[in-house]
Amino acid sequence: MPATPSQQGVDDVSERTQENRSEGQSPATKAGRRLAAQLAAQKAAEAKRRRQAWAGGIAGIAVMALLIGGFVWIDSNRDDKPSNASGANPSASAAAPDAPTAPPAAPAPQLPAGADPALGSKPTVKxxxxxxxxxxxxxxxxxTGPAVKKGQxxxxxxVGVFYKDGKEFDSSWNAGQPATFPIGVGQVIPGWDQGLVGVTVGxxxxxxxxxxxxxxxxxxQAGGRPTGPLRFVVDVLAAQ
Known part of the structure; x- marks a missing residue:
């Protein structure tokens, strides 16, 4: 139902009071609030920039650490590798001092002029x-040389082997040089004295x-020397 005059007056007073409250704020108060809001936004932005700067700095330090570590690793590997300043193939470098080396091959004998080149190689004796x-x-x-004479x-x-089994017991080839001795005068076994006189040089x-x-x-009888029948293959290289 419609309000009474007295109640309506009260309501009008209340509405005016609220309007006055909202309209009664001064311009200075509104500006202060705006300034406070701007300061808060600036502080928030500044804090964000600081966080980003810290993150960037840490990332940069990490990258520098990785780069330095990589350079140190490369340099250490380079120091561990043997230098090869001459450019030679490492596989062609000299052996280590303690590496085993093969014994030098025996020099080829000095053959008489016109001799068969086969005399330069050790024969196989069966x-x-x-x-x-x-x-x-x-x-x-x-x-093709002169015949060997008694007393020369x-x-x-x-090469000397046992006649029955072919096992080698002596060889001037293993000693690395020929043997020189008088022939036909009892300085060697009778089989040599008798068998080599008259053989031509070469x-x-x-x-x-x-x-x-x-x-x-x-x-x-043998006195520790080989006994029984023997086989020798003899190359006559010189006679004087």
């Missing part, structure tokens, strides 16, 4: 067959020698 009853001289290479000093290369001969013309057939 075992004999059958029973050996007498001295047998078998020419293998015929030399001859220079030879030789020849290779096979001597099959029974025990009695070598060192004997029993150990007591």
């Amino acid at each position: 075992a004999g067959t059958g029973e050996l009853k007498k001295l047998t001289v078998t020419p293998m290479i015929k030399g 000093n001859i220079t030879t290369n030789y 020849s290779r001969v096979q001597l099959d020698i029974p025990g009695e013309l070598a060192y004997g057939n029993d150990e007591a």
Whole structure:
């Protein structure tokens, strides 16, 4: 129902009071609030910039640390590698001082003029067959030099094996130089004295020698030297 005059007057007074409150704020108060809001926004922006600056600085430090670590690692690896200033292939460098080295090969013998080049290589000597009853001289290479004479000093290369099994017991090739001795005067075994006189210089001969013309057939007689029948292949290189 409609309000009474008295109640309406009260309501009018209340509405005017609220309007006065909202309209009664001074311009200075509004400006202060705006300023406070701007200051707060500036502080927030400044704090954000500081956080970003700290994050950027930490990231930069981390990158620098990684770069420095990488340079140190590369430099240490470079120091560990052997220098190769000459540019030579490392695989062609000299062996370490304590590395085993192969013994030097024996020098090739000085061959007489016109000699067969085969005399420059050690022959392969095999075992004999059958029973050996007498001295047998078998020419293998015929030399073109003068014939060996009794009493001359001859220079030879030789290989000695047991006649029955072909096992080597002596060789001037293993010593690395030829052997020189007088021939035909009892300075060597009878099989050599008898078998080599008359052989021409530059020849290779096979001597099959029974025990009695070598060192004997029993150990007591041989005195620790090889016993029984023997086979020698002898190269006559010089005779003087």
